[in-house]
Amino acid sequence: MTILRRLWTPRDGRESLSVPDALRRAELRRREGRYAEAGALVARALEIDAGNLHAHLLAAYLHVARRATAPAKEEFHWVLGHDPNHARALLGLARIAFEERDTRTCHDLLRRALRFYPEFPEASALLELVRAREAAPPAPVAPAAPRVERLRLPGTGRALIIGRTDGGLIASQPVTDDAKDVSEALARMLQVATAALRRAALGPLHRAIVEDRRDAVFTRTDGELIVSLALPRATDPTQGLLDVNRLWSATQHELGLAAGPPATAPSSTPADTPGAAPTRRIS
Template sequence: MVFKRFLNAVAGARRPETTVAMFRQAGRFRDAGRFEEAVELVERGLKLDADNIVGHLMAGSLHAVFREMDRAKAEFERVLTLDPVQPRALLGLARIAMEQEENDRSAELLRRALGRYPDFPEAAALLAVVTTAVPARPSRPSSPAPVVQSDRLRVPSESRETLIARSDSTLVFAQPRGPRSGELATRTAHLHRLAAALVVRAGLGALHHAIIEGAAETTYLRTDGDAMLSLTFGRDIETAAALTHLERVWTNCRAELSSQVA
């Protein structure tokens, strides 16, 4: 009897890990912010089962976290070759299209998802946003953007990237500032309009704060509907400390912008 239990234990120890278990663990890693470990498990699982829909959906979501949008799109499209109306794949592609301001394409994908699963709250909410709730991007003003002095903002040294923009996508301040700062301001303004529309649709009032988690860093956003401030930190910073920095810089930002209007 003891010998039999020993053989069973050895057999259990040698039993190969299933792809289901890999993807389940990868999901836990992803939800805990352990994205690199999640990617490793997903890649291993897809090597064992190249047509696994769950694996490709997870791969797509992880590529989106790392801002590898072309690769994320390819994963979701791969799923649709296996199941042409897979709702999570359609939702993933719709989110990418929405972020790229292809609202008509996003709406088409969301309607396909809802045609398969009418009770799909995420798809219904996004469809309402891309079809009715998000205003068109305002035209840029003819007046130049205000000049903001970085020393008056008191940007924390821990901030990897600081951005101030108007809701019409006008870049006010960027640190560091580079050739793509204007593009980043445009993208931030677009995401702000989308998020604001979702918050209003949920009955939560106006959007004032947002936290955007990425694979290696987290961005904290503060807005009054006209101006937007974002600070990006490494993931090792405490949320309370990041929010304290955000509120201090936001107060200084408002003071700077108000003084120039006056």
């Protein structure tokens, strides 16, 4: 909690807020990706009620959003220390274990959550992924990397990741040290979303917009290949989808997965966005 207070303790002269009001606003800011403001509101709530479970749970979520795993675990464990069967805290730790590829710990946490809350769709969806990972054969050898220098990013494009749904990195632009980690994290996020959609009988995942504090990552997948394009959060969704669709076609061409030449329309050219598969927004 010390880290949270150091990062997000607000200034004096603030509006008077009750703990429930502060936490409601914090949850809204968190869902909008405004993590610093959300953290300040959580810190204010904890100044008044240091033992509030909801505040500590929100603090854990904010640490996860900032990829601060150690303090996130501390907050989730704090919640479980006061409520050993807290479903959301168990799920939060399970998701971290899944990210860390600690399958046994993830499995145990999910079974524990489902023992007390059998109708917990998010835990059930993640458990399906854990079982699929345990049963999965070794990952196939990666195909030859496409010549990504030929894949022209739009003017506002920040990064391009081309990978497989098992998390394997095929190529990135620009080439960075963390591209493999980004590819793996994106694949795991899409796996969870795919499992949730399947359980809700909403069909497979084809397109998604994954948002963080800075970027909107426009993503397209066919269940085997993933192409993701990071653009500013203010990007119009229709334009972002057109951009990633163009790069999808070009990537398919480079990998030899599609007949004919790649799409050549520039990102600023209006075009019809395919409507057969709805876009899922993940934040």
